[in-house]
């Protein structure tokens with residue numbers, strides 16, 4: 001299975017094409033739209049989110065609510081395009097003078113992109129923009145619906161925003177609070193502190209990053225492979241996660257903490273129960289060993305840097321005059337960590353669904369489900 005996206009932040013639409021889905025998967029457009037709505041929310045979002053009402057239109061590959069096995073094409077409208085028609089026009093009438101960016105923002109693709117492609121900064125930032133993550137969520141949500149039909153659950157939480165850390169628990173009531181929380185944390189005190197910190201950052205022209213965790217539950221062991229570098233599941237998840245705008249680091253399970261402990265306090269002892277098969281005494285590995293899922297929940301943590309557009313801009317150099325100036329200020333978000341969490345949940349779903357379709361028979365959902373159930377029975381009978 002593979003996908004491509006296209007579209008500029010202020011162009012008419014975002015497009016996505018998914019190829020390689022089995023036939024017979026239930027796809028609910030409302031579920032995609034719900035994930036798009038979640039991505040738009042969060043306390044630190046900027047002015048653009050008041051303009052957009054993201055909704056995905058399925059153009060092909062689904063009939064009567066079921067995938068047909070043909071490419072599934074999606075589009076999301078950019079309502080803001082109406083304000084950018086002249087600037088973004090395809091023809092010779094395009095306006096290259098309005099909203100021209102000549103002071104590249106440190107931390108953004110602006111400078112390096114314009115040097116590499118020998119073009120003006122707007123041509124770079126329009127595509128580098130995190131607006132593209134709207135389509136990544138829609139595409140990932142299709143994969144997430146496939147996984148959900150097999151009983152796989154994906155969930156996420158925000159662990160830290162700026163200097164504020166959330167208290168963590170793992171019970172049903174806590175997870176319901178995480179889902180209901182604007183910050184995606186199940187800790188009211190941290191939530192209030194995060195909101196205070198946000199207002200300070202807004203006042204000071206600052207932006208804020210944070211740390212998120214995504215989890216995948218009910219996956220069998222054996223997704224991915226130890227046999228070749230580009231089939232290792234952790235490597236593939238890392239590539240997908242790090243490709244999301246502003247994500248700078250990833251950990252699985254214990255993560256960097258593993259480098260500080262002796263081996264006996266890192267690896268998870270193996271247990272066996274007749275009729276149920278093998279399991280682990282803990283999950284410090286984060287559900288992946290040897291490039292393969294090991295049957296425990298997959299635990300992925302990622303860090304998002306603060307968004308590079310600062311209302312209190314950093315020093316930069318004007319591309320034309322070479323004079324020292326302040327960086328351009330494009331409208332932006334003060335903090336998009338809860339939105340990035342939604343992106344990561346759906347990006348993880350994509351990579352896991354890909355690995356599922358490689359392990360099991362994948363032309364039709366009925367074959368996939370049968371193969372999956374046979375494998376679960378085989379594992380239990382060990």
Ligand code: EPS
Nearest residue numbers: 009046048128129130131307331332333
């Ligand atoms: C975003 C849309 C963008 C930004 C943001 C995320 O829209 P605009 O540029 O019109 O404000 O709000 O992207 C960035 C901050 C960035 O640096 O890429 C979205 O849809 O999520």
